[in-house]
Every structure is written in C-alpha cells, then in structure tokens.
Amino acid sequence: MPLDTAAIHARLRERFGETIGDLNGVGRDAWALVPPGDIAEVARFAHDDGELGFDCLSNLSGVDYPKDEAIQVVYHLFSYRDRHWFVLKVNAKRDDPVVATVSGVWPHADWQEREVFDLLGVRFDGHPDLRRILMPEDWPGHPLRKDFVEPEEFHGISTSRESLLRT
Amino acid sequence: MSLINSAPEMAITTRVDDLLNWTRKSSIWYMMFGLACCAIEMMQTGGPRADLERFGMAPRATPRVSDVIIVSGTLTLKMALRTKILYDQMPEPRYAISMGSCANCGGLFQLAYSVCDGVDKVIPVDVYVPGCPPRPEALTEGLVKLQEKIQKERWLVRKAEPVGVRA
Numbered sequence: 394m395p396l397d398t399a400a401i402h403a404r405l406r407e408r409f410g411e412t413i414g415d416l417n418g419v420g421r422d423a424w425a426l427v428p429p430g431d432i433a434e435v436a437r438f439a440h441d442d443g444e445l446g447f448d449c450l451s452n453l454s455g456v457d458y459p460k461d462e463a464i465q466v467v468y469h470l471f472s473y474r475d476r477h478w479f480v481l482k483v484n485a486k487r488d489d490p491v492v493a494t495v496s497g498v499w500p501h502a503d504w505q506e507r508e509v510f511d512l513l514g515v516r517f518d519g520h521p522d523l524r525r526i527l528m529p530e531d532w533p534g535h536p537l538r539k540d541f542v543e544p545e546e547f548h549g550i551s552t553s554r555e556s557l558l559r560t
Numbered sequence: 561m562s563l564i565n566s567a568p569e570m571a572i573t574t575r576v577d578d579l580l581n582w583t584r585k586s587s588i589w590y591m592m593f594g595l596a597c598c599a600i601e602m603m604q605t606g607g608p609r610a611d612l613e614r615f616g617m618a619p620r621a622t623p624r625v626s627d628v629i630i631v632s633g634t635l636t637l638k639m640a641l642r643t644k645i646l647y648d649q650m651p652e653p654r655y656a657i658s659m660g661s662c663a664n665c666g667g668l669f670q671l672a673y674s675v676c677d678g679v680d681k682v683i684p685v686d687v688y689v690p691g692c693p694p695r696p697e698a699l700t701e702g703l704v705k706l707q708e709k710i711q712k713e714r715w716l717v718r719k720a721e722p723v724g725v726r727a
Contacts, residue, residue: 528674529638536673543673547637554670554677 395477396444398423402479404445408438424467424480432468432483433493433519439470439479440498446472447479450495453505455513457487459539464490464513485515494520512537577716584627584653585710586616588703591626593646595633598660598693602632610696617703623649628686628706630699631679634662634669640676647683655710657702658685661692668692 396404402416402425413435414426427435439447452469461484468481485492494517496503506517507526514535517523525532534541543552563570590612594602606612606619620626623646635643647656658679661667666677679685686709689702 527638529641541673548641550637550640550676550681552637552673552676554666557671 394444395475397477398479401445401477404442405435405439408442409435418480421478422480424482427481427483429483429485429490429492431493432466432481433495433498435481436468436495436498439481446474448473450499450502450505453495453502453509455509455515455537457513457538459487462487464515464538466492466509466515468495490515491518492516493518496520511535514538577714578711580715581711581713585707588615588617588627588655588706588710589620589625590617590657590703591623591629591646591650592619592621593629593631593643595631595635595639596662598632598663601693601696602630602659602699605696605699607696610700612700612703615703615707623647624651626650627653628655628657628703629683630657630659631663631683631685632659632693634667635676635679635682636674637676638674640679640682643679644682653713655686655706656683657687657689657699657706659689659699659702660694661690664688664690 398420399416402413402423405413405425409431412428412431417424439445447470449471450468451471452467454467456465456467458465463484464487466483466485468483470479470481471477483492490513492515494502494506496506496517497519503521504526506520507522507524509515510517510520510523511525511527512535524530528536529547532547533544546552594600604610606617612618623629627650629643629647629650631643647654656679658664662669662675663679666675669675670677676682687702687706689698691698694702
C-alpha cells in the first residue's frame with residue numbers, strides 16, 4: 394500500500410528515533426538527514442520492512458558543499474511494489490568523507506558508489522570493489538569537487554583549450 | 561565493342577603507382593571505433609542505404625588489419641590514450657578520419673575536464689568530417705575524399721634531394 398512521505402518518515406522515526414533527521418520539503422523530493430555511519434542500517438530497514446518495501450535505489454548521487462565543509466550523498470529510494478518515494482541524505486566530512494556502503498542492500502548501488510567515489514572522493518566503508526569507474530585509473534583528484542584544479546597535461550596530451558569568447 | 565571476346569586480346573597501360581593506389585583505395589578497411597552518437601551514423605553508413613561496401617570498404621574489428629581509423633564521437637582523455645595505442649598498432653600506410661564536431665575540436669564538450677578537444681592532439685588526421693553528427697552522405701564524402709588522397713600518393717617516385725640548398 395502506498396505511503397505518503399510523512400508516513401514513511403514516521404515509520405523510519407518509529408524504528409530509529411532521532412537518528413533520522415527532520416522531514417524537509419514536500420512531494421516526491423521530501424528528504425531526511427541520516428548520519429554517515431547509520432545509513433547502511435537505515436537502508437537495510439527501508440528495504441526489508443514490510444510497510445516501506447523500498448526495493449529500488451533509483452539514484453545515488455553526491456554534492457559538494459565547500460561552505461558547509463560537507464559532501465552530501467543523496468539516496469533516492471523507490472518502491473516498485475507500492476509506488477512511493479523517499480529521499481535520504483548523508484552529510485560526510487569534506488576533509489575525510491567516509492560513508493557506510495549500501496551495496497549490500499541494493500546490489501546496483503555498487504557502481505553508483507564507485508561513481509561518487511571517483512568524482513567526489515567519498516570512501517564507502519565496506520564496499521567490495523572501490524575503484525574509479527569513469528576517470529582514468531591514474532587521474533589526479535576528484536573532478537566534481539568545487540576546488541578541483543585541472544592538470545596542465547595528461548600523459549602528454551595538453552588540456553589547455555581555446556577560450557570560446559571572442560575578444 | 562563487346563569485352564567478352566576481345567578482353568583477352570587487350571592490353572592496358574598505366575603507371576604502377578596508379579595501379580597500386582587504385583587497388584589500395586578500392587579496399588579500404590575501416591576499424592570499428594565507435595565512441596558516441598556518431599557511431600550510430602557510422603553504422604548507418606555501413607548499412608544497406610549508404611552501403612560503403614560498394615567502395616570496397618568493410619568494417620574490421622581489429623587494428624592489425626585496418627587501413628583507416630574513423631574516430632566517431634567524443635574523445636575522452638581516458639580513450640585518447642587507447643586511441644593512440646590502437647593507431648600505433650595499425651600497419652602502415654594508415655589513415656585517420658575525424659568524424660563529427662567532437663572528434664574535430666571537442667565540440668559541445670570541449671571545456672569538460674574529461675574531454676580531449678580534438679583527436680588531432682593525439683594522432684595525425686587525414687580527413688575531417690564536420691557535422692553533429694554527420695549524415696551518412698557526409699561520411700561517404702569524407703571517405704571518397706580519402707580515396708582521392710590515396711590515388712594521388714606516389715610510392716615509387718622519390719624526389720631528388722635538393723643540391724646546394726641549406727635551410
């Protein structure tokens with residue numbers, strides 16, 4: 394049976410108490426904050442619970458917030474059975490971002506976590522195979538971080554590009 | 561005059577270079593090297609409507625037997641290194657066609673951190689085919705231009721070194 398986001402949030406609160414943050418936003422994108430170490434447990438519950446039944450992690454993404462000294466990992470949960478949605482967010486420390494993996498809960502989180510690791514440098518604790526997935530293996534840095542500086546050249550290929558502005 | 565009975569009596573005179581070039585240009589084997597959406601158009605060009613095989617061109621799956629590499633699509637820096645390796649594996653004489661805006665100059669994605677803006681930064685290019693993506697007719701035109709280039713080459717004629725001229 395489909396639940397609205399308030400009911401989903403209440404169900405999570407019922408199980409985990411104040412570990413689950415306040416409900417923010419409305420509609421499909423309503424979200425709640427979860428501590429980095431607890432996300433695996435919360436995800437396991439959301440997946441296994443008979444009422445919630447989140448059988449699909451439709452997206453896992455990351456955002457860099459330098460002002461807040463945080464890298465946020467965003468989990469979009471979806472239930473094919475009940476057709477309801479919920480969003481969980483995790484704030485990791487920017488200088489040493491470590492988040493528990495959910496790849497044991499949803500196997501397709503494996504590559505999505507590798508992508509977040511590749512582009513933002515978040516280390517997923519317990520991930521079976523945390524390697525770069527998009528960028529070359531020897532690429533310096535994590536390009537979606539706001540303070541990423543592009544290398545001058547990559548294996549002899551110059552990365553300087555002409556300006557598109559006409560002066 | 562019918563050729564049926566008179567052909568065995570006929571003699572054709574031509575230059576050896578022209579004959580060699582005629583045979584070479586009539587059997588250009590191109591390497592299947594699809595990188596992005598341009599590859600779809602390249603497949604169409606090899607399909608029955610544009611039908612590259614009427615020029616003696618056939619797709620090859622390995623660089624070892626290919627004459628021309630058609631770089632079709634956005635070249636990322638990761639792929640640029642592989643492109644160089646594949647080009648080096650092709651036997652000479654070898655040619656390269658840069659197909660589409662992305663391979664020509666980076667196109668829409670040229671300012672992205674992961675994109676090499678132009679395949680000519682990595683390998684020498686013989687024919688640039690503009691378009692985003694180029695239609696099969698455009699790629700056919702590019703390959704016909706390459707045929708013209710091959711036909712003009714001289715293998716058995718060497719220009720004498722200029723005497724008494726110092727750079």
